Amino acid sequence: MNAGVKVLGAGTMNDIALSLAGVDKIYAPMAKKPVHAVMALDLDVRKGEIIALLGSSGCGKTSTLRMIAGFESVTNGTITLLGRRIEQLAPARRGVAMAFEGYSLYPPLTVRDNIAFALKAAKFSARDADKAVKEVAALVEIEPILDRYPSSISGGQQQRASLARALVRPADLYLLDEPMGQLEPRLRALLRGRLKQLLSERHMTSIFVTHDQTEANALADRVAVMEGGVLQQLANQTELKERPANVFVATFIGEPPMNVFDAKVEVGERVRFVVENGPQLDFSANEFSEAARREIAKRPRVTIGVRPHDVRLNAGSNEARVVSNQWLGDQSHLGLEVADKLMVAVAFSEVGAARGENLRYDILGAKLHVFDADSGKAVSHGAAAA
Amino acid sequence: MAQIELKSLSKSFKTGKVLDRLNLTVEQGEIVCIFGPSGAGKTVLLRLIAGIEEPDEGAIYLEGRDVTDAAPETRGVGIAFQNFALFPHMTAFDNIGSALTARGASASTIKAKVEKVAAMLKISHVLSHAPRALSNGQKQRTALARALAADPKIVLLDDPLRNVDAKLRYEMRLELPPLLRASGATVLYVTQDYKEAMAIGDRIAVLIGGRFEQVATPAAIYRAPASVGVARLFGDPTINLIPVKPRATDAGAACEISGATVPLGGAHPESAGRAVLLGLRPESLIVAGEPGADRFPVDVVAVTPLNEKSVLLMRTHDGREIFASEAEVENEPRQPGPAFARFDPARALMFDEASGARIGGRA
Numbered sequence: 225m226n227a228g229v230k231v232l233g234a235g236t237m238n239d240i241a242l243s244l245a246g247v248d249k250i251y252a253p254m255a256k257k258p259v260h261a262v263m264a265l266d267l268d269v270r271k272g273e274i275i276a277l278l279g280s281s282g283c284g285k286t287s288t289l290r291m292i293a294g295f296e297s298v299t300n301g302t303i304t305l306l307g308r309r310i311e312q313l314a315p316a317r318r319g320v321a322m323a324f325e326g327y328s329l330y331p332p333l334t335v336r337d338n339i340a341f342a343l344k345a346a347k348f349s350a351r352d353a354d355k356a357v358k359e360v361a362a363l364v365e366i367e368p369i370l371d372r373y374p375s376s377i378s379g380g381q382q383q384r385a386s387l388a389r390a391l392v393r394p395a396d397l398y399l400l401d402e403p404m405g406q407l408e409p410r411l412r413a414l415l416r417g418r419l420k421q422l423l424s425e426r427h428m429t430s431i432f433v434t435h436d437q438t439e440a441n442a443l444a445d446r447v448a449v450m451e452g453g454v455l456q457q458l459a460n461q462t463e464l465k466e467r468p469a470n471v472f473v474a475t476f477i478g479e480p481p482m483n484v485f486d487a488k489v490e491v492g493e494r495v496r497f498v499v500e501n502g503p504q505l506d507f508s509a510n511e512f513s514e515a516a517r518r519e520i521a522k523r524p525r526v527t528i529g530v531r532p533h534d535v536r537l538n539a540g541s542n543e544a545r546v547v548s549n550q551w552l553g554d555q556s557h558l559g560l561e562v563a564d565k566l567m568v569a570v571a572f573s574e575v576g577a578a579r580g581e582n583l584r585y586d587i588l589g590a591k592l593h594v595f596d597a598d599s600g601k602a603v604s605h606g607a608a609a610a
Numbered sequence: 611m612a613q614i615e616l617k618s619l620s621k622s623f624k625t626g627k628v629l630d631r632l633n634l635t636v637e638q639g640e641i642v643c644i645f646g647p648s649g650a651g652k653t654v655l656l657r658l659i660a661g662i663e664e665p666d667e668g669a670i671y672l673e674g675r676d677v678t679d680a681a682p683e684t685r686g687v688g689i690a691f692q693n694f695a696l697f698p699h700m701t702a703f704d705n706i707g708s709a710l711t712a713r714g715a716s717a718s719t720i721k722a723k724v725e726k727v728a729a730m731l732k733i734s735h736v737l738s739h740a741p742r743a744l745s746n747g748q749k750q751r752t753a754l755a756r757a758l759a760a761d762p763k764i765v766l767l768d769d770p771l772r773n774v775d776a777k778l779r780y781e782m783r784l785e786l787p788p789l790l791r792a793s794g795a796t797v798l799y800v801t802q803d804y805k806e807a808m809a810i811g812d813r814i815a816v817l818i819g820g821r822f823e824q825v826a827t828p829a830a831i832y833r834a835p836a837s838v839g840v841a842r843l844f845g846d847p848t849i850n851l852i853p854v855k856p857r858a859t860d861a862g863a864a865c866e867i868s869g870a871t872v873p874l875g876g877a878h879p880e881s882a883g884r885a886v887l888l889g890l891r892p893e894s895l896i897v898a899g900e901p902g903a904d905r906f907p908v909d910v911v912a913v914t915p916l917n918e919k920s921v922l923l924m925r926t927h928d929g930r931e932i933f934a935s936e937a938e939v940e941n942e943p944r945q946p947g948p949a950f951a952r953f954d955p956a957r958a959l960m961f962d963e964a965s966g967a968r969i970g971g972r973a
Contacts, residue, residue: 280775408647413847414931417912417923421946424912437776442914442921461915479917480780533918548784550809553832553845554893554935557809559784566781570918572937579788 241429242269242292242397247301249287249453261287263453265301269397272427274420275458276434276444284453285433286401292431293322293399306396321395323387323403329374335385336361336370342393360388363418365411380406391422398423400432404439416442437477449473465531467610471600474529474593480557483567484529486597491521495589497528502563503542511589515609520594526603529593532557535569537577540586546577560585611674613638613764613796614659619668621654628654630820631668641790641797642825643811645804647843650817652800656766659798661685673763683712688762688795692769694753696741702728702752703737709760727755730789747778758793765795771806783809804844808832816840834959838966841889841959847921847933850890853963858882868926870906877955880970887966889959895934895951897922897944905950908932913944920944924951 249262262284269275277285290296292303294315303311310318321342329338336357343353361367364384369377377385387403403419404412420443423430434440440447441461449456449464449472457469461477468474474482487497487505495512497505505528509517520526537558544560544567551574558569560583569585577583594603602610614636621629628651636642644652657663659670661682669678677685688709696705704711706728707720715723728734731751736744744752750770757765771779787810790797801807807814808828815825816836824836835841841849854865856874863874863882874881898905908924911931915921915938922934922944934951936944960969 409846410842410848413921413933414923416914417921417931417933420914421912421923438916442916475777479776481777547788548809550784550787551829552805552808553828554891557780557784559781566785568780568784572918 239270240268241271241273241306242431243267243302243304244288244292245302245304247288247291247303248299249284249291249296250299261453262291265455267448267455267458269429269431272424272429274423274429274443274445275431276440276447277431277450278434278437278440278447279450280435283450285448285450288450289399289401289431289433290324292397293320293324294318295324295327319396320399321390321393321397322399322401323383323390324399324401325383325405327386329382329385329389331374334371334373335366335377338374338385339370339389339392342389346393356392357388360392363391363422364388364415391428396429398428398430400430402434403432404434404436419443438479449476451476467602467605468593469602469610471527471529471595474595474602478531480532480568480570482529482531482593483535483562483565484527484595485563485565487526487528489520489523489526491517495520497526497592497594499528499563505542505587505592507589507592511607512604513607513609516594516604516607519603519609523596523603525597527595527597527600529595530567530587530591531593532568532570534587534591535560535567536586536588537569537571537575538584540584542585542587543582544585546579546581546583548579549575549577558583611638612636612671613640613673614798615671616659617669617671619655619658619670620666621651621658621663622666628820629658629665632820632822634815634822634825636796636798638796639791639794641787641799641810641812643807643814644798644800644817645802645807645811645814645843646817648802651820652802652817653768655817656689656768656798656800659685659764660687660689660766686762686764688757688760688765690753690757690765690767690770692772694741694749694773696749696752696756698741700740701737702733702739702741702744702748702755705741705752706737706755706759708756713760723759723761724755727759730758730792731755746774747782750774750778750782758795761793762795765790765793765797767797767799769800769802771801779806786810805846808844816843818843834968835889836968838887838889838961838968841961841968845891846916847892847935849959850892850895850932851961852888852890852926852930852932853885854888855883855885856881868906868908868928868930872906872952873904874955874958877958878960878970881960884969885963886969887961887963889961890932890953891957891959892921892933892935893919894953894957895932896953897924897934897936897949897951899949901950902952905952908949908951910944910946910949912946924949 244265244267247265250258250260252258279285291298298311339357340353364387366384446460448458451472457473464477485499487499490496495507495509544562547559547561550557556571556575560567590606593605604610612635616632616634619632646652658665703724707724710720728737733751736748771782813827814831816823818839824840832844856863856865862876863878864871910922910924912923913920919935920938924932962969
């Protein structure tokens with residue numbers, strides 16, 4: 225995104241809670257090559273919105289969160305929270321509640337007092353504070369350890385106590401670092417739902433960091449996908465899946481992510497994608513909008529993609545050998561040998577196809593994604609130009 | 611002939627008993643996943659079979675031979691670990707060939723075997739690279755190639771996909787079983803991801819608290835888990851477990867859920883009068899707007915997407931939280947609010963509340 229021009233979607237300036245503009249983070253350790261951890265980041269978060277910063281380790285997501293919190297300085301750019309410039313303020317003066325690794329509980333206080341401490345500053349009456357602590361403790365399931373000291377509880381319990389401490393108090397913005405890091409699966413699934421309910425009902429503007437897209441999709445209104453210090457796409461999960469901005473996002477998002485193939489393009493009466501050693505996908509020209517056709521025709525070679533859930537099985541005229549057919553309880557995952565690669569297909573029912581057999585498959589024009597072969601940028605999604 | 615046979619294998623550390631009288635028979639060419647929560651003893655078990663640790667009691671037979679007291683290098687076992695454990699100063703080629711080199715194989719044999727396994731795992735183009743120049747996926751394949759290069763009859767894989775990125779993990783889940791079958795080896799595969807265990811194993815041995823709670827095919831474990839403990843480990847979100855005490859009626863058993871009487875039809879007649887846990891998988895709960903004779907009232911608290919499905923967190927009228935999962939309906943997202951849920955009694959599971967054992971057959 226260009227730093228000067230901002231696309232705010234449906235929002236207006238008054239809806240914006242937090243705004244990052246042209247934010248850079250460069251770590252320059254002594255006698256070592258500087259690391260550009262975050263590059264020219266523009267990010268607007270609407271009031272009451274839940275944003276996930278998603279990426280693999282080293283993508284810049286944690287540096288971003290720490291700059292907003294004030295634990296890291298900003299190399300360039302500005303951070304504005306409800307109209308106030310905060311990038312130079314001390315963490316405690318930013319009006320931000322946070323649950324961070326390393327932002328630990330006060331050892332001399334019990335878990336209950338740790339959580340309640342945040343409410344004293346907010347001038348809660350003793351009764352209201354007690355009620356708020358009980359509610360949030362129930363939410364993260366730490367009632368039995370409220371009277372214990374931090375040193376006597378497990379790492380996972382400390383993490384939940386610190387999450388409770390952040391959620392309990394009124395703040396302009398909530399910053400959560402891997403909020404569901406090390407929980408057992410049932411509690412994790414419960415917390416996803418409970419947190420979603422709490423944050424949306426109380427319109428708590430929140431940003432959380434995660435490397436787990438399941439978590440990001442479950443909780444966030446919009447997901448910021450980061451890689452190599454660069455914001456790749458900021459969108460809701462439907463958009464990320466159906467209109468990924470580039471090949472990176474397409475092959476990162478999705479469980480499983482998108483299948484991609486290099487293809488030669490022929491555009492005329494028909495639009496044809498020829499995959500080397502693979503299928504020829506042949507579509508009627510009117511399956512693509514004029515704009516999409518024009519963009520596709522500009523390129524002799526492209527990368528085409530199809531999501532595993534969009535591969536139609538036992539349909540069409542393409543055939544592929546079944547490498548694997550795995551039933552996972554509520555869905556089937558199939559591996560098909562296409563163009564010397566593995567194409568993954570998913571069906572929500574059992575598919576009767578054994579390893580080694582040939583299976584027919586089809587890819588509809590409406591479900592085909594086209595990317596520029598060099599830049600990886602999206603060219604078209606289904607009928608529409610990107 | 612059984613390739614791997616564990617007979618009443620036990621192992622304790624200072625902290626307590628880790629493995630408790632394990633028995634397991636693995637047939638030639640079979641892939642068995644050892645699956646369980648972290649700390650269940652999965653890695654210890656692999657170390658016992660490899661000979662890195664000694665058991666306190668019991669015996670290990672490999673290819674029909676008692677190797678309980680045999681040195682690790684004489685067991686003919688190939689191993690790959692989750693952290694790859696490649697030799698940093700050696701190329702991928704030398705890493706893969708290391709077991710053959712140690713065994714004194716000729717240079718031409720080593721070359722032929724390394725190239726064959728590298729082609730199978732699609733890493734022929736990186737054989738001259740040092741580990742630091744390999745991506746995580748290539749490292750993982752190199753470690754796997756090293757385990758397979760010497761044509762071991764038995765291969766032990768310790769969570770090999772743990773440290774690779776999502777796309778590659780999905781692909782490897784689909785590619786690994788045929789590759790392992792092509793190698794002809796008998797495989798023990800440790801994982802703590804139930805989906806991976808279901809995808810890769812011919813059978814799954816579910817290790818809980820040092821015991822195998824169930825050893826069966828993935829489908830059998832999902833459809834007919836031996837116990838509550840097993841049922842809770844398979845499924846995402848996890849299975850709903852509702853304590854009920856069904857009573858006999860003229861039309862079969864019925865139970866109280868969320869203040870409503872839910873008929874169980876002909877299913878689970880044996881549960882009448884007993885304190886049981888009703889196990890309902892999220893995908894077998896059907897949520898509707900209107901009440902009905904077989905439905906119970908719920909409040910949909912939150913709707914969260916999960917892997918192309920919507921997960922509904924619902925609260926029953928007695929305050930219990932349960933999940934339903936349903937295929938996403940395009941442009942018609944579910945909204946929180948009151949609703950009614952039902953299930954097909956034939957798909958419900960019943961467990962004895964006291965022992966946790968599943969009761970009754972699966973209908």
